Amino acid sequence: MMSVKELEGLVERLYWLIRLRCIAVIAVSLTIFLTGHVLDFSLAILPLYSIAITLGVYNLLFFILLKLVKGRETASVINRIANAQISLDLLSLAVLVHFSGGIENPFLFFFIFHMIIASILLKRLASFLQATFAITLFFAVVVLEYNGILSHYCLKEFIVHDQRHNPIYITGISFVFVSTLYIAVYLATSITRRLRQRERALEATNIQLEEKDDVKNEYVLRVTHGIKEHLSAIQGCLEPVAGGITGELNPRQFDLVQRAAHRTAKLMFFVKALLQITRIRLSREIKMEYFLLKDLVSELIGYASSKAVDKNISVSFTIESSIDKIRAAKEYIQETLTNLIVNSIKYTPRNGKIEINIWDKGSLILIEIKDTGIGIPKDEIPKIFDEFYRASNAKEVERDGTGLGLSIAKHVIEMHNGRIWAESELGKGSKFSVELPKRGYREE
């Protein structure tokens, strides 16, 4: 009945409780020190410190336990760990209270904190059961001290008369204690219940939105395929004419047919890019394989250099020798990097410089592509990865870009659990950085 997200949230909250308990250990020790040594109350110092130490020890044990079951958590196991932590905390508090005044100890109020924590971590029934356990512990301390079975550690400096035998006092405190705990649990569980309902509704809406997005993408795919089919026929018929295969044309015919063929080719390029990005958005995962990054990039550089030569642009490439094979969707990465490099060449004027560097960052690799190109206006840098977006100064260099290249790149890199970002200075150049996990997934 618990979704994966809810279970993850519960585990997170258990870690939070462990952190809280660390603070509690310190606070308890400080309080014992202050009241016992500084204020010089007559306290049972040794038992009190022992409890603080026990608290710290089982806190550590729970921490280790959570790490041990990591990856194999089930709702029942985590629930049991949560219940165990709370019950042990209640027991510790009860023992602490017993050794420091019993029913006279104002720290009895602190049981409320545990009720709130229980209401956050557990379901309503379990919270009420924990409340009942706390009340049982409370009465155990009171009754056993009353009957002398347990000795009473009176806080002489705090309270004038030993109240442990005062029936009116006992009844009063007990009534308030019991009602406070049950009311606290009721209030807190009501709130968390409502919050959890909201969380579930949001999750359901998210899934719905994802499905709607899929429907939209499938629609785009169908429409685009239809367009591509007709466009193919048009291009197929135009090209033989434009290429002279059907015979010679007069200059006017040739010119117009050339223009038509050229525009058709551009449209086809656009349609193919649209198909590609829509397909990527629909796919939930991609096939990955191991390959040598160095070889892939060297091949790309070879291809790029031939284009760069025309503009007399120098292309340099370094890769840290520690980088070996990486796991990724080879063709997608190849295409993304080609896109980035070709972009750099396109938007770098003659005699420019392009630098490609690959760094080893432990479980990640960092690819940097720097150029001395026209740069990107500062306020447009966050938008360049948006679909169909073209920077204002890009149009002067290339009139009809698709505006899809970078958004395809972003989708591909994000499907690899990587990051891609750009830094740039207008007129000076740009640097595109790609961070990729070596194994295709992020490691902790």
Add this chain to the structure above:
Amino acid sequence: MEKVLIIDDDPDMVEAMKVVLESKNYEVHIAKSGEEGLREMRRDKPALIILDVMMETTDKGFDVAREIKWDPQYKDIPILMLTAIKERTGLDFGKEAGDENWLPVDDYCDKPLHPEDLIAKVDHLLKKHNP
């Protein structure tokens, strides 16, 4: 003159390819459907077949290609398959016959084919199969 059979239901695409191939002195025959194509193939055996993957129903082209390859008399004819195959993952020329991913063709390419590419592929396939 070597005979090329084009099996494709798009008349415009077919006419464009016919023009290109005839400019290089190939004899071009046309079939608008898989059945018509098989009939034409048996009537007058071609040196090469150009086959569209999507006719009427998706992947009909694969069925036609398999039928051709399973026929001992015609399995040696090289087949050039048209249309976007890259979308279907797992298809690999190297796979063995009988594997459901077996691609029963000798080469494939995306539509539209630029005239130079069409000529190049046809020339290459014919040279490979009739040395």
